[in-house]
Amino acid sequence: MKSLEELKKIKERTQRNVNMRDSVDGGHRVAVGMGTCGIASGARPVLNTFVEEVAKQNLDNVLVTQVGCMGNCTKEPMVEVIDSDGRKTIYGEIDEKKALEIVEKHLKNNEIIDMYKISSLD
Amino acid sequence: MLERTQVLICGGTGCLSSKAKEIEARFEKRVEELGIQDEVGIVLTGCFGLCEKGPIVIVYPDETFYSKVKVDDVDDIVNEHIYKGRIVERLVFDETIDEGVIKAFKDIGFYRSQMRIALRNCGVVNPFSIDEYIARDGYLALGQILENMSPQDVIEEVKKSGLRGRGGGGFSTGMKWQFAHNASGDQKYVLCNADEGDPGAFMDRAILEGDPHSVIEAMAICGYAIGATQGYFYVRAEYPIAVERLKNAINQAREYGLLGENIFSSDFSFDIGIRLGAGAFVCGEETALISSIEGERGMSRNKPPFPANKGLWDAPTIINNVETYANIPAIFLKGADWFKGIGTENSSGTKVFALGGKIANTGLIEVPMGTSLREVIFEIGGGIPNGKAFKAVQTGGPSGGCITEENLDTPIDFDSLTSLGSMMGSGGMIVMDEDNCMVDVARFYLDFTVDESCGKCTPCREGTKRMLEILDLITVGKGTHELLNELEELAYMIKDSSLCGLGQTAPNPVISTLAHFKDEYLAHIEDKRCPAGVCTELIEYFIEENCIGCTKCARACPTSCISGNVKELHIIDTNNCIKCGACAIACPVNAVVTR
Numbered sequence: 091m092k093s094l095e096e097l098k099k100i101k102e103r104t105q106r107n108v109n110m111r112d113s114v115d116g117g118h119r120v121a122v123g124m125g126t127c128g129i130a131s132g133a134r135p136v137l138n139t140f141v142e143e144v145a146k147q148n149l150d151n152v153l154v155t156q157v158g159c160m161g162n163c164t165k166e167p168m169v170e171v172i173d174s175d176g177r178k179t180i181y182g183e184i185d186e187k188k189a190l191e192i193v194e195k196h197l198k199n200n201e202i203i204d205m206y207k208i209s210s211l212d
Numbered sequence: 213m214l215e216r217t218q219v220l221i222c223g224g225t226g227c228l229s230s231k232a233k234e235i236e237a238r239f240e241k242r243v244e245e246l247g248i249q250d251e252v253g254i255v256l257t258g259c260f261g262l263c264e265k266g267p268i269v270i271v272y273p274d275e276t277f278y279s280k281v282k283v284d285d286v287d288d289i290v291n292e293h294i295y296k297g298r299i300v301e302r303l304v305f306d307e308t309i310d311e312g313v314i315k316a317f318k319d320i321g322f323y324r325s326q327m328r329i330a331l332r333n334c335g336v337v338n339p340f341s342i343d344e345y346i347a348r349d350g351y352l353a354l355g356q357i358l359e360n361m362s363p364q365d366v367i368e369e370v371k372k373s374g375l376r377g378r379g380g381g382g383f384s385t386g387m388k389w390q391f392a393h394n395a396s397g398d399q400k401y402v403l404c405n406a407d408e409g410d411p412g413a414f415m416d417r418a419i420l421e422g423d424p425h426s427v428i429e430a431m432a433i434c435g436y437a438i439g440a441t442q443g444y445f446y447v448r449a450e451y452p453i454a455v456e457r458l459k460n461a462i463n464q465a466r467e468y469g470l471l472g473e474n475i476f477s478s479d480f481s482f483d484i485g486i487r488l489g490a491g492a493f494v495c496g497e498e499t500a501l502i503s504s505i506e507g508e509r510g511m512s513r514n515k516p517p518f519p520a521n522k523g524l525w526d527a528p529t530i531i532n533n534v535e536t537y538a539n540i541p542a543i544f545l546k547g548a549d550w551f552k553g554i555g556t557e558n559s560s561g562t563k564v565f566a567l568g569g570k571i572a573n574t575g576l577i578e579v580p581m582g583t584s585l586r587e588v589i590f591e592i593g594g595g596i597p598n599g600k601a602f603k604a605v606q607t608g609g610p611s612g613g614c615i616t617e618e619n620l621d622t623p624i625d626f627d628s629l630t631s632l633g634s635m636m637g638s639g640g641m642i643v644m645d646e647d648n649c650m651v652d653v654a655r656f657y658l659d660f661t662v663d664e665s666c667g668k669c670t671p672c673r674e675g676t677k678r679m680l681e682i683l684d685l686i687t688v689g690k691g692t693h694e695l696l697n698e699l700e701e702l703a704y705m706i707k708d709s710s711l712c713g714l715g716q717t718a719p720n721p722v723i724s725t726l727a728h729f730k731d732e733y734l735a736h737i738e739d740k741r742c743p744a745g746v747c748t749e750l751i752e753y754f755i756e757e758n759c760i761g762c763t764k765c766a767r768a769c770p771t772s773c774i775s776g777n778v779k780e781l782h783i784i785d786t787n788n789c790i791k792c793g794a795c796a797i798a799c800p801v802n803a804v805v806t807r
Contacts, residue, residue: 091469092477094355097346100468104347107215107253110272111336124297138251141216154216155274156297 106145117151118197120144123168125159132185133167139189140169144197152197165208171196182208215253217294218272222335224259224421225414225453227266231283232256235267238286246295258334258422262322263575265305270317270335277317279305322573322592327554329562330378330415330538331578334422339457342464345425351470353544354429357436358478366437367393370540372548374560379405379496379533380611380637381713382559382626388530391520392438395528400440402431402482403524403531405501406447406454409493410609411660413640415564416534418576420447420454423538424461428484430540432471434530435482443484444524446501448491458486493610493664497712498523498531500666511666512712533638535564555581559625569606569642572597579624586620589643600645604728608637610657610664611717613724614650633724635717649746650729651736655683657721665714672715675706679722688749691737700726745806748791752807755782755795759803765795 091097122128122137140154160168165182169192172178179202181192188206195201221227221236239254260268265279269289276299278289285303292298299314307320317323328334337344345351357366371386392400404427408416419427431443447455462484465471473481487505494500495510502524504510523529539561543551552560559581565588566576572594579588585605589595596602604614613634615622622628626636644653658680667673682699685691703719703726710716726733735741742750755765761779766772773789776782784795784804796804 091351091355091475094352094359094476097351097355100343100346101349101352104341104343107218108337108344108347110215110218111220122297124295126296129296137216138214141251142214145214153273156217158296158298 109150117149117153117174119172120152120154120192120197121157121170121172122154123158123160123166123170124156125163125166127159127163128166128168131166135186136167136169136184136189139186140193143190143193147193147198149193149197162208168208173200179207180209181206214251216251218253218255219289219294220255220257220270220272220335222258222260222266222268223256223339223453224263224266224418225451226259226263227268228453230267232267234283235269235281235286238283239290242287242290243294246290248295252294255338256340257337258339259331259418259576260335261326261331261418261576261578262305262573264573268305274299275316275318276314277305277308278303321594322575322577325583325587325592326578327562327580328578329542329551329554330419330426330535330564331422331576332542333426334418337423339422339424340460342425342461342468342470345423349545350425350541351429353541354432354436354470355476357433357544358476358480363393363437363439366433369544369548370437373543373551374548374558375536375539375543375551376559376626377533378535378539378563378638380608380635382636385532385536388520388532389434389437391518392440392528392530395521397528399442399525399527400438401524401527401529402434402438402440402443403501403505403529404431404443404445404447404537405496405498405531405533406445406451407489407496407501408448408451408534408638409491409496409664410611410638410640411657412568412642413566413609413638415566415576415639417451417454419534419538419564420451421457424454424458425465426541427534427537428461428465428471430532430537431484432475432482433540433544434532434537436480438528438530440528440530441481441483443482444505445484445486446489446495446505447486449488450491455486455488462486492666493660494666494712494714497714499712501531502529509666511668512714514711535639556623556625558627563624563636563639565639565641567593567641567643570596570600570645570648571643581625582623584621584623585615588624588641589620593643596643596645600647603644603646603648604650606634606642606644606653606657606721607640608635608717608720609640610660611635611713611720612637613720614644614653614728616728633727634720647744647746649687649742649744650725650732651683651687651742652744652746654721654725655680655687658683658718661714661718665718669709669711669715671706671709672711672718675702675710676715676718678702679706679719683722686733686736687742687747689736689740689747691733693737696733696737751791752786753784753789753791753793753795754805754807755784756803756805757781758801759799760801762800764798764800765804768794768798770794 144152169181169184269278269281367389375385376382495504497512500510500512519529564578662676665672759781766774773785
């Protein structure tokens with residue numbers, strides 16, 4: 091080890107994976123429906139898009155997780171976003187492109203995208 | 213690809229012995245079968261602390277806490293939870309489910325009041341990965357120190373933090389470093405005392421197994437502060453997993469140039485070796501430890517000179533305990549003031565305790581100094597199982613004493629425990645309930661010290677043996693008042709005249725049980741009775757009227773001394789009874805009692 095700079099590089103390389111093990115407070119929680127119906131209609135790439143985009147943009151207070159079937163199978167893949175104040179928004183028929191849009195608008199700017207929204211709960 | 217889910221499997225000794233390794237292999241296999249191995253991380257980590265519920269598996273990011281997981285449960289977790297997002301409720305630790313809702317495990321009673329500094333990375337990082345340690349700011353403290361601080365600055369910071377030795381003595385770590393810094397010598401040494409020997413204590417093992425790099429980093433910091441270039445771990449050979457992970461960690465640190473020549477391009481060079489001990493309790497005493505590393509028989513010697521002036525091969529030497537070191541990097545990252553602000557005035561920071569004995573949550577915990585014993589035993593520890601009543605808690609192992617109900621609200625720190633006639637020790641806490649005989653407890657610890665006395669000084673070698681003989685006589689009903697007086701007299705004599713800490717503290721279990729439970733000693737001596745029903749010579753098994761005549765006891769008896777017809781009251785022939793207690797265990801209606 092020659093310098094602190096070198097140490098920092100190693101830290102950055104590994105940090106994303108280790109960060110998951112810390113509790114996230116006061117941010118968004120993104121839950122992707124991963125029931126059989128969800129997976130069949132493409133929830134897995136959507137989930138991975140969220141994971142990668144959130145990490146790439148260093149959105150430290152966003153937790154991306156998966157849940158089971160959300161019930162409304164015709165609208166899969168579905169994504170639920172829970173804000174820090176408890177407000178829940180459910181988006182339906184999400185693909186990778188729409189996922190990126192949710193990251194940009196909702197997760198970064200708290201802007202709900204009505205076009206994809208199928209329900210919301212305060 | 214970035215991992216979206218991580219499965220952390222406890223890899224502490226406890227969980228490993230209940231097949232954590234096989235569980236890890238099964239996870240890896242199943243995840244690969246589903247083709248999601250790139251999205252899912254499987255990590256064998258350090259101890260989560262709640263050993264009672266092991267093997268433990270935690271799934272991130274949702275922090276689902278699975279307890280008592282078996283190899284056959286793994287496919288369910290992968291298929292349902294990891295693949296489809298459906299939590300496998302039957303395996304979730306029941307305390308994390310609140311009215312059907314699963315809450316984060318960090319909010320349950322066992323974890324809520326804990327504060328983890330020494331254990332900060334245990335159960336979080338992969339102990340085989342130096343990168344994960346670095347990701348959690350590992351080696352940053354060392355780097356910053358080498359870049360910006362003088363050795364004296366480092367010592368001042370440690371002094372300011374108020375850190376005291378966690379191995380039992382409670383001596384100021386900063387002062388110790390100062391002595392070694394001031395001592396003159398071409399060669400100085402940094403030793404890590406990992407010779408954890410108290411029955412029931414396993415915090416050092418957990419740290420070495422779960423976060424070996426934190427100790428390595430701290431030893432390098434100490435080396436810089438006192439001017440040493442060589443360090444040694446003294447760890448017992450009976451900790452094979454800890455040794456394996458330490459070796460791996462030292463090699464990784466060398467590869468990264470975090471040990472070796474000119475660390476961080478500075479003039480500072482430092483390396484660490486491992487010396488294995490054979491597991492003698494006395495080698496936890498610093499001068500005996502030094503003798504053992506030197507290749508001599510592990511025996512203590514007179515102090516002064518203290519090791520800080522004349523230690524390993526007569527060179528100035530620092531010996532700190534594993535847990536003490538584990539606190540050091542955190543102190544430098546967050547500042548001495550932060551550390552000083554935790555705990556009590558004269559005991560800053562936290563302390564790790566190993567909970568054992570009659571307690572619901574057997575395991576490893578870390579709490580701020582000043583937390584009360586009641587909180588530790590009843591809130592974090594979950595209290596006494598099977599509805600039994602609390603009797604006493606033994607702290608400090610064979611060197612400590614018993615603390616009773618009336619003192620449970622005392623805030624725990626170095627000084628308060630000493631004033632109660634016990635001591636902090638390394639942090640073992642053995643909880644005892646109404647079924648424990650205190651004379652027997654004292655006898656157990658004395659038996660241990662008699663075995664472990666090195667034999668160099670007479671009071672410890674001969675005195676503890678005589679004390680044990682008296683205790684043996686009392687437990688078989690041959691005790692007298694004269695013997696009891698003799699026992700007490702011997703206890704203080706040994707305490708005052710022994711050479712090292714082992715002998716000086718060996719009588720403590722007797723002194724403290726005598727102080728709090730004299731009535732139990734007297735019951736053994738005067739009434740020839742063991743109130744807790746433990747001392748076999750003084751008890752008799754007896755079948756009460758509520759016997760239903762099921763014959764289970766008679767069938768369980770190894771000496772066939774129980775007679776009686778089916779559906780009639782059975783009788784024990786006490787002449788042939790060997791008091792093994794098998795009948796009491798077999799009885800479905802608790803009709804077999806002792807008297």
